[in-house]
Amino acid sequence: MLIFHILLVPLIGFPVLGLLRKKLYRDAAVFGAVSMMGYGLWFRIVNHRPFIITIFIEKMIETFVA
Amino acid sequence: MISRFQFYLLTINYILGTTLFVLIQRLVKQGGQNAWFMPYWAGGFGVLVGLFWILLFRHYPGRSLVQIPLDAWGRPLGTFVSVLYFLYFCNLAGWVLRNLSDFMNGTIMPETPKSVFHVMFLLVACYTVAQGAEAVGRLNQIITPFLFFPFWLVLLLATVNWDWERLQPVFHSDLGAILQYHSFLGFPYMETIALTMLFPLVKQGAGRPFLLGLWTASVSLSMTLFMIIGLLGVERASRLTFPVYTVVQEVSIGEVIVNIHAIISVILLILIFIKLLVLVYGASETLRQVFRPQTRWPHFLALTILLSAMALSIYENPIQNGEWDEKYTFIYDSFFVLLIPFLLLVTTWIKRTFGKRTKRRMS
């Protein structure tokens, strides 16, 4: 858990800070959005409650069809 | 720019990619002795779908799949659709990675954590994609002979265990069952939509090599199935998790040629890698074309984080994956592959006819 944060937070944080300092706001936003998605998924995996994508899509299809 | 021949090879390897791993067993289960026939009609369907895309791309020369919605539907809706495509590519890439790690865990490295495989492949894939589409095309071109010849050579060596009787009786079992297996249309044929991201980069038009590649891949898939059935028999091929691997594992000619299954694992891994390359290229290009960032590397980093997470959260276990495959693959894929392009085509036509009319009225 701790390892996960130690690994991922700087991995996402430093590039975001670097991009902000270079005033590349759009880059920072894109990078942040994509990597935060990954971060969220990783967070749930590390907690042993993974967000299973196919089950989610299955449910969406079911509701859509019904 | 990549050449037509490179694109042709890329199409073949993309389709064979995970198919040789995952699908052989299910196809044999569904089709019995006649499973080798299935790729032909599914490939025919794939060619039709391909023609449909080519029709769409005719209207937007030089534009890629995610730029077309931007052109047709305007910025906000177009961006939304492109983001959907981005997620679709990521999802497929996650799938590919997961298939890879399942294979590795199931055969040669049972104890290594899955993420190691994911991250390693992603690092290499990101490096390659960062060199541009040319690098992707050339890498594939260089590697293909090293896939093609060893694969068929190994399968030929395996024919010491060949038995014609395993293929009999021909066309006796229920042909309807073959036609019912619609998820085969979705995976791998409809997933080829990721290749359309490369369409504008192919010199002298991508249509013909794409369709030709689809058909070649179907033929080689059919040949592989034919050999698998002749070598393993329907009973075993429909139950083993990785029939291609087992076929080669059981080859032993004399004392020297034993244990050549390493070759087949390497081939399968490389095929998967090529599929991953195309998907990562699709995802990163989507980001680049839609959001137009100025830097490159941070986005690859973000992709690596996202994809490695996706790979772990695609499915919980292969049993659930099997169920998904039977019920939902076709619907899920056809949303991205048939529905959206169809809507795009319709709007294009409407725009064109209305545009003409307004023009005429103006003049």
Place this chain on the structure above:
Amino acid sequence: MTYRYAAGVFILMMFTALLTACWDKTEMNELALVSMVGVDIDPDSGKKTVYYQIINPLSGTSARGTPGGEQAPVYTYEISGSSFGEIKSTIYKMLPRKLFIAHSKVLLVSQRAAGQGIRDIVNFIEMQPNGRSSVPMLIVDGSISQVMKTFTPLERVPSDAIDSRLKLLIRNSLLAGKHIKVNDVIERMEKSDTIVLPMIAATSENPSSNSGETAADIDANQNNFIIGGGAVFRDYRMVGKLNDAQLVWYHLLNGDEGRHVRRFQVEGKQVSMELRLVRMQRDVFRQSDQPSVRIRLDLQLSATWANEFVPRSRAEVKRLEGNLNRIIENESLAFYQMTRERGWDLLRIRDLLRKQMPNHPDIDQAAKNAKVTIEVATRLLRTGSMNQPYEGTG
């Protein structure tokens, strides 16, 4: 520049994480190389016992010629449990090294386990991630523990001994066939065919458990096991036995091509002939309502080992061939009748019918009632290094 540093840090961090791949790392001297697996099931309690015969690498097979002659070439570990999966975990109560199945060469199954059914065993073998199901499977006649604990002379690793014996038998006799591997068993059983697996038995009641002693004993029959007889399997269950004479006809009629020498009684004279199958053809006819099967065997004869009598003229050759044709036809037909009486489809008639007439409503019944005719055509092609045996003056 920052990116370059960030990339460096990132790659370094990734590599530390990737070190976990070392979990799969095993040095070669941490492996227990299994050469032979034996399986037994106690019919009363259902307790499963697995024997692992593990190669001792230091026993002198090494190229360096390590002074290891005193050591046993293999060690047999025996472990029991209520299921095979369980044994995977409990084996380490005794075994100090990581079990390594990939190079095992032979699978032995005790007769009593075979009688109860081998489906569990076969599944167990096929499910092992590193195991290969292309190993021959033999049925132990008698005590499996005895066979597993026998040292073999000459070929010091018993699995090698069995393996090479089987290879020699397949080439030089019709006592063993090619289709005796675990994957053949699975395939045949899944098609509800029958299969015959070779049997193995220990030659002495109490084999010596000291490899040095075994190696020093001149009598190779004393501490050894012998391959002979066949176990008939149907539906993953052993239903009967074939003796060596019957095995010959079984393998011949199943298309095995070993060169078998057998003595025939021709016109009151004894003659030993080597026969080898050249071609086999099986045709299905529909006669009235019942299908009938005609099996044509083309055999190549050789008088290489005919020390009693070698024909002198073309007429004699013709006569000998004609007689042999008749004898082989009769004997193999008798063999077929025997199997039919016992309800074993050893000629795989059912499979043949299923392929040739897939629309038949009741294949099982048809296979049982099918009329089988066997035609044999032999041709004498070779003589040995003598064209006539010495006959003396009497």
Place this chain on the structure above:
Amino acid sequence: MARKRQNQSIRNDFFEDIQSALGYPPDLVCRSLFVREEQAVHCVYLESMVDKKTIDDYILKSFTEHTFAEGEAPRSAGSGFLREVSFSDPYEELREHAVKSLLAGHCVLADFARERVCLINVTEPRQRSIDEPKSESTIRGPHEGFTESILTNVGLVRKRIRNPFLRFEKMSVGSQTGTTLLMVYMENLAPDSLVREVRGRLSAIRTDSVLESAYVEEFIQDRIWSPFPTLTNTERPDVVAAQLLDGKVAVMVDGTPSVLLAPMTFFEFFSSPEDYYQRADIATFIRWIRLISFFTAVFVPSLYVAATTFHQELIPTQLLISLSAQREGVPLPAFFEVLLMEVVFEIIREAGLRMPRAVGQALSIVGAIVLGQAAVEAGLISAAIVIVVAITGITNFVVPVYSFGMSQRLLRFSFVLLAGFMGLFGILCGALFLVAHLVSLKSFGVPYMIPASPSKGADWKDVLVRLPRPWLDPNRLPGYIRNLKRKR
């Protein structure tokens, strides 16, 4: 009057100034001759740089024996050798000029009568004779090698290509060293774009010193972070001639025998001009040997590590038993064994290079055999490792270009690391990375992996096989060169 005074002051200060500018070097020689009455001719040169015989025989003699008529140039000094600077030029410039010329090995002749300074080229740099290059010896073919003198080298190339289209372009690089570079190409064969590219890169070099062609190589190569050389270097004039005839560009650097050649592609490192000195079938066979030994050198140690520590099922049973018997009692993991032996091998090799030649040979043999044997006997490593390391060490030398062999070593180590962590999977990832790197690499605009990709079918005729020369097009150029020419 003023002119007279200036003359006078020049007479007094000129030589003093030159001496002080050079820091009173011991090899500076000043000689004064009285020609007519007191009008002296002063001659200054650097003893170490010039051909004294020329000076004595032709220049000084001509002053002493003949009396020059007014306005007559020294007869003996040929036109190319002579440059004259008038006294009326600014003094600073004059001095600067004189110093530069002295350093280039000229003789400075101050002729006060005619009020001018003659700079006469009488260079004879100290150089060794032409002999066979040590690092690139051949069995058949010319045994000449380049020397440190650029003029000799030019002559060696000219000797092989007697063609008016052979072009030499002179440049000077290095703010401190002022080294002469020559860009050599065949005007009718080399594509313009390539020549322009090389010229551009050479003239963009900003550095203080160039002592060897490697300095130049680092500035003009395509990518810094790559283990693969995109230029090759050779000391053999026949190699340079062959490559020039293929339409390539050579860069000669004064003071070093190694000449750079560009562009180079991956597969060209496996063919050497010697291939054409041998029968075609043999040459083809040797090319294959080179390719195989490249793969052996890069992959064998890592495959060994992967197979013995991760995928034992790949090893045949008998071999596995014997290997595991060897490993019994060895303390180190196989990965460290291989790494250790590889490092030791590299150390021995490096030491063998630096050692005095007689000792070096003994050391490498002693090191390799005795050390390996002793380590096995002592139970530190298993015997198979010694074989693996020896094989890779030997195969490493097969590639004809030394710098390419170096890159193999780096690759080998990284592959061993990958194999140690992840087994076959690691090797595969490394190999894919390598291929991705190779296909993205370019050498002066030429894709590095040509003709494999982008593929040119016809070019294979001279890559994996060497067809007999009569079968090849007599005016043939490598495909990519033809492409570059066509693009123009």
